[in-house]
Amino acid sequence: MTIVEESLNARDRMDSPIGARMRIGGRDVDYFCGTSYHALHGHPVVIEAAVQALRAYGLGPATRADMSVYMETEALVCAHFGCEAAAYVASGYLSIMALLLALRDDYDVAFADERSHFSVNDALKCAERPVFRFRHRDPQSLSEQLRRHLKPGQVPVVVSDGVFPSTGALAPLDHYAQLLDAYPGGLLCIDDSHGVGVLGSAGRGTLEHFGLEGERAFCAGTLSKAFGGFGGIVPASRALADRIAAKGGVVAGASPPPVPAAAAAGAGLRLFRENPSMLQALRTNVAHMRTGLAGLGLAIPQTPVPIFNVQARGDLKAVCERLRERDIVVKYVGASGYSDAPSVETLRIAVFSSHSSEQIDDLIAALAVLL
Numbered sequence: 001m002t003i004v005e006e007s008l009n010a011r012d013r014m015d016s017p018i019g020a021r022m023r024i025g026g027r028d029v030d031y032f033c034g035t036s037y038h039a040l041h042g043h044p045v046v047i048e049a050a051v052q053a054l055r056a057y058g059l060g061p062a063t064r065a066d067m068s069v070y071m072e073t074e075a076l077v078c079a080h081f082g083c084e085a086a087a088y089v090a091s092g093y094l095s096i097m098a099l100l101l102a103l104r105d106d107y108d109v110a111f112a113d114e115r116s117h118f119s120v121n122d123a124l125k126c127a128e129r130p131v132f133r134f135r136h137r138d139p140q141s142l143s144e145q146l147r148r149h150l151k152p153g154q155v156p157v158v159v160s161d162g163v164f165p166s167t168g169a170l171a172p173l174d175h176y177a178q179l180l181d182a183y184p185g186g187l188l189c190i191d192d193s194h195g196v197g198v199l200g201s202a203g204r205g206t207l208e209h210f211g212l213e214g215e216r217a218f219c220a221g222t223l224s225k226a227f228g229g230f231g232g233i234v235p236a237s238r239a240l241a242d243r244i245a246a247k248g249g250v251v252a253g254a255s256p257p258p259v260p261a262a263a264a265a266g267a268g269l270r271l272f273r274e275n276p277s278m279l280q281a282l283r284t285n286v287a288h289m290r291t292g293l294a295g296l297g298l299a300i301p302q303t304p305v306p307i308f309n310v311q312a313r314g315d316l317k318a319v320c321e322r323l324r325e326r327d328i329v330v331k332y333v334g335a336s337g338y339s340d341a342p343s344v345e346t347l348r349i350a351v352f353s354s355h356s357s358e359q360i361d362d363l364i365a366a367l368a369v370l371l
């Protein structure tokens with residue numbers, strides 16, 4: 001047995017690509033975890049694109065990204081988001097950093113949701129602007145902080161996750177945008193890693209969902225989740241993309257994602273765009289899961305987000321274990337166990353467009369017995 005096999009709990013070891021039905025610990029399971037919302041990471045077209053690009057170009061360009069595979073992926077990002085240009089950076093984690101550094105001269109003070117993702121917090125440290133926190137998803141608290149901390153003439157940037165990763169909560173961006181109307185030049189920047197490919201009628205994310213795409217609202221996203229590839233993106237104007245290249249060291253000073261990852265990301269994005277049924281299936285499954293969970297008496301918000309947060313009395317770790325015995329895998333999240341996780345233990349249930357309605361029914365039936 002290798003060191004890796006020994007250190008990985010054999011029962012949790014992933015033995016197949018991610019999928020609604022996949023192999024974990026040597027067993028076929030119904031998988032309701034993670035972030036591959038259309039299960040594209042294991043799609044044969046995505047895998048083939050990665051393999052062909054690897055053969056054609058090798059693993060990577062060693063810092064410079066002057067290979068056509070990068071240009072093609074960026075062109076697809078532009079087509080999808082309807083933008084002039086796109087920054088494609090080494091990871092989704094870094095995309096909000098690239099954005100906030102590039103815009104740094106356009107704002108004086110940052111206001112951030114107190115439960116923003118680690119990526120947002122690290123990006124704000126790098127931006128070296130004063131940061132004030134507002135209460136989680138609370139426009140009233142944001143309003144108070146803006147009034148309290150902005151001096152006349154100063155320009156704010158409001159920063160938040162679009163969709164919070166462990167609870168699936170949506171940031172009330174429409175309220176934030178309304179508040180910003182009172183501050184000329186005010187910016188809204190979101191980390192939308194869980195929104196792109198998921199929200200909005202075309203899958204452009206949380207800004208599209210709220211009808212906020214425009215000059216003062218920016219999103220940093222990822223190709224590593226819903227789109228089945230890898231790497232961070234910032235949909236941008238030409239001028240902003242040039243600023244990101246000039247000011248965001250993560251573009252000029254870091255290698256881009258590896259060639260096969262870029263090709264896979266392009267293929268995943270193309271599949272997503274050519275198959276609107278994916279987004280429709282996701283919406284159907286979200287509605288199905290929401291109805292099922294609400295039927296168990298759980299408080300489930302009415303949003304199209306495919307992440308469900310189950311809070312209930314009792315030992316949720318044990319519930320997770322009992323589900324596992326039925327070959328159903330959901331994620332147990334300990335109290336405050338992630339950037340946005342609540343201070344009580346929860347289950348995180350993710351639904352994909354490729355789950356069958358029987359899989360969802362089986363999970364709901366099992367939870368009805370166990371909760």
Ligand SMILES: Cc1ncc(COP(=O)(O)O)c(C=O)c1O
Nearest residue numbers: 091092093117119165193222224
């Ligand atoms: C809100 C949020 N932002 C950024 C990231 C990082 O994205 P990536 O995995 O593409 O680097 C994650 C990862 O889970 C996330 O949840």
